[in-house]
Amino acid sequence: MFPRLAVVVGLGTLGLCATYGTIQAVPDVKWDFIVVGGGTAGSVLASRLTENPKFNVLVIEAGPTNEGVEESIIPGLASRTALSRYDWNFTTVPQQGLNGRSFTYKRGHLLGGSSSVNGMIYTRGPASDYDRLASVSGDGGWSWENIQSYLRKNEKLESPADNHDVKGEFDPAVHSSTGKVAVTLPNDLSPAVDAATLKASKELGGDFQFNLDMNSGKPLGLCWLQSTIGHDATRSSSATSYLDSKTRARDNLHIVTDTFVTRVLKTTETKGLTIRSVEIRSSDTSDTVVLTASKEVILAGGAIGTPHILLHSGIGDESDLKALNIETVLHNPSVGRNLTDHPVSFVAFSLAPNSIDLGPWANLITDPALQTQALELWKANRTGPYVESATRAHHIAWLRLPRNSSIIEQFGDPSSSGDSAHVEIILGAFAGTYAAIPTLVSPASRGSLTIRSSNPFDSPLINPGYYTSEFDLPAVREGVKSAIRFSKAAVWENIITGLVGPLANAPTDADIDAVIRNNTLSALHPVGTAAMSPKNASWGVVDPDLLVKHVYGLRIVDASILPYIPSAHTQVPVYVIAERAADLIKSKWHD
Ligand SMILES: Cc1cc2nc3c(=O)[nH]c(=O)nc-3n(C[C@H](O)[C@H](O)[C@H](O)COP(=O)(O)OP(=O)(O)OC[C@H]3O[C@@H](n4cnc5c(N)ncnc54)[C@H](O)[C@@H]3O)c2cc1C
Ligand SMILES: *[C@@H]1O[C@H](CO)[C@@H](O)[C@H](O)[C@H]1NC(C)=O
Ligand SMILES: *[C@@H]1O[C@H](CO)[C@@H](O)[C@H](O)[C@H]1NC(C)=O
Ligand SMILES: *[C@@H]1O[C@H](CO)[C@@H](O)[C@H](O)[C@H]1NC(C)=O
Ligand SMILES: *[C@@H]1O[C@H](CO)[C@@H](O)[C@H](O)[C@H]1NC(C)=O
Ligand SMILES: *[C@@H]1O[C@H](CO)[C@@H](O)[C@H](O)[C@H]1NC(C)=O
Ligand SMILES: *[C@@H]1O[C@H](CO)[C@@H](O)[C@H](O)[C@H]1NC(C)=O
Numbered sequence: 001m002f003p004r005l006a007v008v009v010g011l012g013t014l015g016l017c018a019t020y021g022t023i024q025a026v027p028d029v030k031w032d033f034i035v036v037g038g039g040t041a042g043s044v045l046a047s048r049l050t051e052n053p054k055f056n057v058l059v060i061e062a063g064p065t066n067e068g069v070e071e072s073i074i075p076g077l078a079s080r081t082a083l084s085r086y087d088w089n090f091t092t093v094p095q096q097g098l099n100g101r102s103f104t105y106k107r108g109h110l111l112g113g114s115s116s117v118n119g120m121i122y123t124r125g126p127a128s129d130y131d132r133l134a135s136v137s138g139d140g141g142w143s144w145e146n147i148q149s150y151l152r153k154n155e156k157l158e159s160p161a162d163n164h165d166v167k168g169e170f171d172p173a174v175h176s177s178t179g180k181v182a183v184t185l186p187n188d189l190s191p192a193v194d195a196a197t198l199k200a201s202k203e204l205g206g207d208f209q210f211n212l213d214m215n216s217g218k219p220l221g222l223c224w225l226q227s228t229i230g231h232d233a234t235r236s237s238s239a240t241s242y243l244d245s246k247t248r249a250r251d252n253l254h255i256v257t258d259t260f261v262t263r264v265l266k267t268t269e270t271k272g273l274t275i276r277s278v279e280i281r282s283s284d285t286s287d288t289v290v291l292t293a294s295k296e297v298i299l300a301g302g303a304i305g306t307p308h309i310l311l312h313s314g315i316g317d318e319s320d321l322k323a324l325n326i327e328t329v330l331h332n333p334s335v336g337r338n339l340t341d342h343p344v345s346f347v348a349f350s351l352a353p354n355s356i357d358l359g360p361w362a363n364l365i366t367d368p369a370l371q372t373q374a375l376e377l378w379k380a381n382r383t384g385p386y387v388e389s390a391t392r393a394h395h396i397a398w399l400r401l402p403r404n405s406s407i408i409e410q411f412g413d414p415s416s417s418g419d420s421a422h423v424e425i426i427l428g429a430f431a432g433t434y435a436a437i438p439t440l441v442s443p444a445s446r447g448s449l450t451i452r453s454s455n456p457f458d459s460p461l462i463n464p465g466y467y468t469s470e471f472d473l474p475a476v477r478e479g480v481k482s483a484i485r486f487s488k489a490a491v492w493e494n495i496i497t498g499l500v501g502p503l504a505n506a507p508t509d510a511d512i513d514a515v516i517r518n519n520t521l522s523a524l525h526p527v528g529t530a531a532m533s534p535k536n537a538s539w540g541v542v543d544p545d546l547l548v549k550h551v552y553g554l555r556i557v558d559a560s561i562l563p564y565i566p567s568a569h570t571q572v573p574v575y576v577i578a579e580r581a582a583d584l585i586k587s588k589w590h591d
Helices: 040-049 075-080 129-136 148-154 191-204 304-314 320-321 368-381 407-411 473-485 502-503 510-521 573-588
Strands: 008-011 018-022 031-036 057-060 156-159 181-183 220-225 253-256 260-267 278-279 288-299 338-339 347-351 392-397 424-429 434-441 447-450 461-463 496-499 554-556
Touching: 008 278, 031 040, 040 057, 040 573, 075 368, 148 156, 191 220, 191 392, 191 424, 191 473, 260 288, 260 304, 288 304, 304 447, 304 461, 320 461, 347 473, 407 473, 424 473, 434 473, 473 510, 496 502, 502 510
Parallel strands: 018 253, 031 057, 031 288, 057 253, 156 181, 288 554
Antiparallel strands: 008 018, 220 392, 260 278, 278 288, 338 447, 347 434, 347 496, 392 424, 424 434, 447 461
């Protein structure tokens, strides 16, 4: 038995409620729910479940607290969380589709999880993605119409830090100002660039036609970006919003940080396989703590962390587990399979000198003196370029391949409907160029998450499987060509002089493909590793209510449950999953 010393690290205001830095410090409470992972989804659950004063909730987070972490708080510094104590420091396995390259694979390792380190882009995706989830799972509760209340509970639209008039940049009718996570439009920091981008949209029309709001359920066209940044120019993460100080002060909420969950364990019960216990082990001592929830253990470790825990717990493909000497608790070959992620390519355009005003921050990324100045401004009065993400992009174009595209004819259409984009192109000026970042948002390729040994402290094998399906590379190539087409609009005639890098010498499709294979990176949007499927389906890991199939007491609430990747950046879909999950859990356990 461990001594239960009350070594309280970051206090709530009163009594029992607190954030603890070690499991030994956590008081002996009868837990109703144990949430594994205080990330994007885990923080929502912590907040919503403890609205019921009868529920005692323990959240166990592997990383440290988010409080006071400047790299997370200041939008312009987000890239500095990479390969730090706020990152899991993962690397992918070599990607055949990328000439054998592997690359680092960032995941948030602090309260708020990846929402504390992400690019803050706020996208809901097309309505048809949610309708597909409803139809694939057989649960109409996941449809676009039925998740509207969760979007409203999640979003808190605010005016941007610079208070400029945002009329015409979005559709107020589709937004909420009563939720938790702050959302703002970009600040007016590069007016000449924004004006040229909008002019190009007007000149080209067609698929680049202006769309007032990409978050209406119908994203196609060129739109203003929206970000999870508050009016105060700070990142709004799941931890800053759902775990505000008032929530953290609740008597029935306990959070322990810097604590790694190694496995979930069978709990002695009379009925079938029940898993309501978690094992916490220290990597340097052999100290082990086992805690049990009276109602549910909820895994919210994310699309990498959750299947990692399941596999080490003996929940996975029996033959894979046997090969690693892990005893099978439940044979389910879907665990870790079907990992899906968005491949990101890159197109940069060279600019004629003095042809367009890039503003005083054009060389921010490379100039340390500008960076010092930017930080001073942010601290002085929340001005300067650090009020927004370092990408400094203000627009996104959402495009479909043409209906008669030979790519669709040959390989089919992985998107959820004619309203869904195949490719997203992020547009903006940074590092002295104009850049377009084409991302395939409807990939057909599937990869996997496996483990390399029976040691839970060994990092998992992350394989996004990029370009393993024939649809994907030609679709990205079309995205790159669309970006180049955008650069040919009349407005750019005396501004854009050409392409930067190897794309400038890529006359054929094969040449473009070779460049794409070399420059593809990840959008860091993995999903699908513990997929939802209909009740009684022969595949999948969770039922539509997110309870693990064939198990009592264990639920999964995070990005891993999405059976198809949204045509969107994934934080909003995760917020929707977590908000609805909280409702499902509350209604199951109401008294
Ligand atoms: C660098 C980056 C940029 C991104 N940009 C955007 C963007 O601009 N817009 C957007 O919409 N989406 C973006 N995303 C994706 C989005 O942030 C994620 O899809 C979403 O946050 C995932 O939420 P989650 O709850 O599934 O997992 P996470 O938020 O990652 O939460 C998992 C939590 O569980 C903890 N954990 C894991 N394993 C254990 C364990 N064994 N024991 C204890 N704790 C554990 C982790 O430390 C983490 O806190 C980005 C992601 C990254 C990494
Ligand atoms: C990631 O790497 C950095 C730099 O080496 C290190 O300081 C940090 O502790 C690592 N993160 C984790 C979670 O181990
Ligand atoms: C992968 O997902 C597809 C649905 O997209 C499903 O049919 C298949 O069974 C899944 N594979 C596994 C191993 O779960
Ligand atoms: C913000 O602070 C800087 C530096 O002190 C100052 O130059 C600038 O005028 C201030 N801006 C506003 C809008 O107050
Ligand atoms: C697709 O349709 C457009 C417009 O109808 C036409 O211009 C184009 O040639 C067609 N492309 C193919 C590959 O058939
Ligand atoms: C791709 O990268 C390899 C290794 O750096 C290089 O040799 C090759 O020329 C690159 N190809 C293209 C098309 O840029
Ligand atoms: C699933 O199977 C069980 C047992 O065979 C059955 O009672 C139940 O109705 C099925 N559920 C659905 C949604 O098909």
